[in-house]
Amino acid sequence: MKTKSNYFSVVLFLFLSLPFVLSKGQSKNTSPLFTPVNIKKFADYLFAEKDYLRAFDEYKKYLKTENNDTVRFKIALGFQQMGRYPEALTHFKGLFFNSDFTNQSRNEFFKTLFLADSLSYLINISNNEFFKTHDSLHVPLKLSFTAMMLQKMPLPDSVSFVNIFNKKEKAGMSELYSKQRRLPYKDPTTAALLSTVVPGLGKIYTGNYGDGITAFLFTGVLGYIAYDNFRANHSFRAWLFSGLTVLFYGGNIYGSYAAAQIFNAKVNFDFVSEVKKFLEKENYFIPRYNFGSK
Amino acid sequence: MKSLALILLLFPALILAQADWTRWKAVPPSYKIKIGQNTETEKSDGSFTSDVLIGLRSVYAFFISDLDGDNCPFYPSCSHFFVRAVQATNLVQGALMFADRFTRDTNIFKSSTQYPTRLHGRLYDPVFLYELDESKINIKKLLNPSNEN
Amino acid sequence: MKRTIEILLILLALATTAFAQGIFERQFRYADSLFKAGKYFDAITEFKRLMFFDSSGVYKFTSEMKIGLSYKAGGKENEAVKYFSLALKSANGEGEKFYAGTQIIRTLILSRKTDEALNLITQFLKTADDNQKNLLLYWRGWAFMFANRWQQAAKQFSELNENELTNLCKDVLNKKYSVNFVKGMSYIIPGAGQIYTGHYLSGLMSLGWNVLWGYTTVKAFLANRVFDGIMVGNLLWFRFYRGNFQNAEKFARQKNIEIYNDAFGYLENKFKGLKP
Known part of the structure; x- marks a missing residue:
């Protein structure tokens, strides 16, 4: 009984002194808050709060001692979320081979290219073996088709074009595709020709009614003043106003051409926005992730 | 607590953590009223025509446009537009761009679809839209002219 | 066991x-x-x-x-x-x-979210004790200063016996230009407001243009050249007259901001009391 009680006191003593022993002379890195498990827990929390930079700092600490592809993948995703596309691309590329995320990282690589507006490059590499995915989602191909549509490139025959999409995606895509073929462009040359015939008519054609009427009046009034001065033999004034008439007549033809170009750029911009909205809704054809505590 | 409800109402949708997407340092507090610097002035691009135009423009500004009120609703104003247009293209094309701009300026009905953005309180109507170069017509930049001085 | x-x-x-x-x-x-x-x-x-x-x-x-x-x-x-x-x-x-x-x-x-700050001060004043009240009123004075409501700020600080801040506010009030007064001067004599705010050249040139186009307009009307008179009066005289008082107003506002910023500079660098 005596030995037992002695044994108990020793254990008790050690036990009670434990916190003090531990808390004395410790540097911050040995604090239990900085064990790899806790660093990762905290980092996951920061990541979920979209506090990416701080999350990266923690993840990097974690990766010094542990090997975890989920963490690497999340770092890349964070860069993508922050709009730092070049870094996102590099990080995704690092996971292409020998990782748990070979397919996912390629999918996200293509999504990032799309977000960064590198459409031509995206189309170019979509058939490259290095970038190809090996699953049934076909994300790179789908995004490449979408990019081709935006670039107004001839699409592959309709069968293979729609076959890789699922039913819902197919409906959205074919709607956009047919819409794209009916975009209400204005022809710049037509606009310029119209304004050559009747000053301002080209601007009416591009929908800038006020500008068209102003141009018509402007050229008309200047021309009339020039004509009037020629009749009255005020030759200097006559030539001055003739010059101005020519300048504004020409300027309006020029401006009509430009107005049609701007009109078309706006039509394109609206269409691209619509496509991006569709992609956003479909999450760029990528299934949502659930990392849990991996 | 009532005040708390008030505060939470005032700041419902503060974008979380975006402020920390770049590493920042302490800044000394600044009490002064910040005056929006309207730096419309063009830099010389080294060519003779551009230098002459910049000179003529400042003479015009000194004697006339600084004294006859705020007449131009556009940013950049017509005279700056002319200088920039010539710098971006050439004298003839710049003159045509200016004539078109002047006509549009005279039109009193200016729609917000045509000029969707305001800069320094004026309608943003940049030169890059009118150079007849489709690759330069950047609607994104037209809508977010944050980098434009 | x-x-x-x-x-x-x-x-x-x-x-x-x-x-x-x-x-x-x-x-x-x-x-x-x-x-x-x-x-x-x-x-x-x-x-x-x-x-x-x-x-x-x-x-x-x-x-x-x-x-x-x-x-x-x-x-x-x-x-x-x-x-x-x-x-x-x-x-x-x-x-x-x-x-x-x-x-x-x-x-x-x-x-400078003054309204929100003032609202919150009012909320806290309802339950505050005397010390807290004084502090809240002190911040109310600061809120007024940051909103350029110097009159109200001066009143608030003088009630709290904050002499340094009261004097600063009064100093700003003494120095600042009345925008309407300056504008009014230029309504009566073109260029006067500009000269009053220290922009001599601009004021004199405005005066010059107004005299020139005013004279031309009047002369045209006197010679019964009504069309010329209307054109010059409308397109030139009126244009420069309007520019004249627009400039007067602009300069007065600019000067006022300079005066406010001098005061803010003092608060930022020299003032030793409690700051926001």
């Missing part, structure tokens, strides 16, 4: 709590040392870590306040107000609530 185990278990629980407290206290000291060293970005990380692991919430209020103060020091007022508001929510007792509340008010003043 059973009893022994029970005691052991209780002791274990006590020890782990003490141990955990030690860890959190240490984490708090670490975070606070970063804060004191001015490493605000990293301080925020460590305070966030503390709050994340400290489920007891002992450090919640202080951490939120410190995070708010860090953001404030980094000039990120919106984030600062957000964290002060969180701190207000987790405050224990009137003292902490008042501390968080005044920090919100001070930050709102700094970011």
